[in-house]
Amino acid sequence: MGFRITTWNVNGIRNPFSYEPWRGTRTFESMFDILESDIVVLQETKIQRKDLRDDMVLVPGWDCYFSLPKFKKGYSGVVIYTRNATCAPIRAEEGITGVLCPPNSSVAFRDMPEEQQIGGYPTLSQLTSPSFASDLNDLEDPGEAALSKERIDAATLDSEGRCVVLEFPAFVLIGTYCPAYRDESRDSFRMDFLNALDARIRNLVSQGKRVFVTGDINIARAPIDSAHALEGIRKNTTTEQEFVTSPPRRLFNALLADGVVVGNRENDKEQPVLHDICRSFHPNRAGMYTCWDTRLNTRPGNYGSRIDYVLCSLEMREWFSDSNIQEGLMGSDHCPVYAIFKDRVLHNGNVVHIHDIMNPPGIFEGGDRQKEYSSQYILPTSGRLLPEFDVDKRRSIKDMFARKPPSMPPRLPSTPRAVENLTAPISIEQAPPAPGQIDSDGLLNTPDDFSASKSMSRKRPPPPPTVAAKRSKSAAVPNAASTAGQKTLKGFFKPKAIGGSASSHSSARTSSYGAFDSDAGTSSSRICATNDSSTAEGAQNTEFPLDNSAANTWNPLIPSSPNKLDQDTVIDPIVSKEDWSKLFTKKPVPRCDSHEEPCISLTTKKPGMNRGRAFWICPRPLGPNGEKEKGTQWRCPTFIWASDWNGSSQPES
Incomplete structure (x- = not known):
């Protein structure tokens, strides 16, 4: 299989994984293997940088270059994936105008040293917006449609994440997602972007560089590429000339060698510079559509349009062995489009293997790899170098929960003054129990077992005492016990005395709940038996006075007299x-x-x-x-x- 480039508008970078054959594995690596591509250009990723995940960026064996919208959320977006085993770019940029900056830099791409530039940036004179007449049929010469010009805001054009540019020794790859027609409010932006793209392509060609343009252009170049146009021509609601003379379509056809341009061409667009690869392999094929309306479910009936392209410079037209659409692959409202290179191509007068010119010099020779791919070939704009995906700077989540080694207790000073300071009263939590209150198992035995369990659960295990600490504890216990007004820990769990009978009843209840053994079932039954017996005794010894008002009070246990209406009504x-x-x-x-x-x-x-x-x-x-x-x-x-x-x-x- 030859070197292949595939373009696909996925309508959301994770959208294909809801369909077969992608649903089984749900990984980008397997998706690219099924596509059998070496370079994959995806449009309409509809994702923000904060939502990028490892499976999108750190694809095994692949590198990636993103262009994401700066302001709009879940909108637009372009990414180019390159297979490390077959190709590696030598330069990479984001945007079509060159006004954006590389990561961790404040210098725009177009202002960088010439050896670091891809080049071909639109000039100030080219960054102007022509205002086209609404009806070109009223003009004597449609080529004079540009009536006025105003400056294009380059930063605005590149703020929507619509273009990624990679340079290989063989050619400059432009992956783009051109604006679609929505309403009149976006007409100006759409034409500005198309003019900037046209200028960049022509400037690169004039510099002697070969260009490969691919992506969703959002323009059907001829009636054969649009089912809606063919229907309009058949119904006489439009003509072929009206269709091809719309400003975006006229500008696009002026780029193509076999594009139909009505009237005279503009001065700066006299010569075509691109070749439609897919149409050249299927010149008369009708219904070769790449996009369908999912709301109307027009894909089964193949009522769509061809707006996704693989285009190349005119001198590259003999480099390809095949190109086609893949309308059978589901996952989006678009289908993939690919172009396959021949193994050997004519490059600068010499026949070379395609792998030799798709990598930095010295990596391949005669189609055989001479050097292994390493991190030194990763470019600054690669997604792998984003801080959040830098493996060397990451911290594993396991490290956050790992048990840290216990810190060694500090050594106690041996000076006499320090020993005297250790005899100061110790807090309640640090006071050790009396010698007679510790059993053979090391548990605390107090008259109140429940209180003892509470104190043991809150008490921290002390570090092993030293000789000085043992001496200080023996001196500290009587001082702590004789401190005026200071409570012991057990004092917090003793019930307060309220009155004679109430105090005794409270003490009995406390002892009944506190005296439990290790067998939970035995203690529970003992408590229940105590409560039931006390309740029965209270019920026998209590006398309630009889009141006449109590007899008239409604009792839910005594059924009321039935209503006559309820007796007559029968509900089925x-x-x-x-x-x-x-x-x-x-x-x-x-x-x-x-x-x-x-x-x-x-x-x-x-x-x-x-x-x-x-x-x-x-x-x-x-x-x-x-x-x-x-x-x-x-x-x-x-x-x-x-x-x-x-x-x-x-x-x-």
Whole structure:
């Protein structure tokens, strides 16, 4: 298999893992192996830097270069993955204009020394925005569509994460995600980006560098590349000339060797510089679409458009052995597009192996590796060098929970003054128990076992005492005991004396709960027996005075007299159950007229009085014509408002 480059708009970097064949392994390494690619360019990653994970960045055997949006969240984004075994770039940049800065630097790419630049940056005169006429048919010469110009904000163009540029000895690779048409508010930004991209490509070619452009251009270059355009031409709602003369499409076709440009070309765009690789292998193939509308489910009927491209400089057109789309691979509203290089190509007048010119000099010779890939070939813009993914600076989570070695107790001073200071009163927690209160197991025996267990649980094990410490403890115990007003630890657990009978009852309860043995079941039964006997005795010895008001008080244990209305009313539980079931049961789903299949429910999002209303339509996809058809295998004209459907006419299934 030759050297392959694949482009894919994934509509979210993790989106493909919800589909086969990616769902089984759910790793980028296996995804790239299935794609059989050496360079993978992904667009619309829709991820922020803080959400990047190890499996996205630290892919075994791969390097990566990200361009992420600076402000918008979950939007746009481009990443290029390169296989270390077959290729390694010599320079890498983010953005199309060169105004962004490398990591840990305040110098823009375009202001760096010339030997560190990729070059071809748009000049100040090229960073201008032409304002196009709304209707080019009213002009005598559509080539004079640029009526006025105003300065383009380069920093704004590169703030949305739409371009990554890598340079290899063979060519400069531009992976891009061009803005799509949404509304008039984005028309200016879209044209500004396309003009900057056009200028960068032409400048690189004029410097003698070969260029490989790939990604989601978001432009269908000809009617054959758009099912919607073919439908409009068939219905006479538009013409082919109107289609190709739209400003973005005209600018894109001016770059291509076989692009259709109506009228005279602009002065700086007279010569085409790019070759459409995929279309050159399938010049007359209809329906070669790469993007479909998932909301309308137009992919099964192949009603889509070709807006993803693999393009190259004109002198590279003989370097490729195959190029195609992979419409069978699911995972996004786009499909992958690839181009495969020949093993040997004509480079600067010499026939060389493609691996020799896809790596720094000396890595490959004649297609055989001479040096192993190492970290010295990683460029500063690589995702592997982001601080949060630097393996050398990481701390394992196991280290946070590992038990630290105990610190050695400090040595006690041996001076007489220090020994005297040690005889000062010790705090309650540090005071050792009396010698007669320690049993053979080392446990504390006190009159109150419960209190002893509490004190033992709170007491920290002291370090092994030294000779000086033993002497100080023997002198400290009587001082601590004779301290006026100082309580012992057991004093906190003794009940306070309230009154005669209350005090004795409290003491009895405390002793009953405190006197438990090691057998939990025995202690529990003993406590329950004590409580039950005391309750029975209290019930026998207590006398309650009889009050007339108590007799009139409602007692829940005495059934009240039945109501006459309750005797006459008979409630059938089966009928009640059916009524409740009807109340909470969903209405049956209607079936379409042509296929008798359950309809699907959608919600209107078009602005107007029906916005937000739900409706039912046929579940089948639209056909190749993009229309609803009656009596065919495609979507039929069935349409039912959800508010009008009562489920009464539901046919039996």
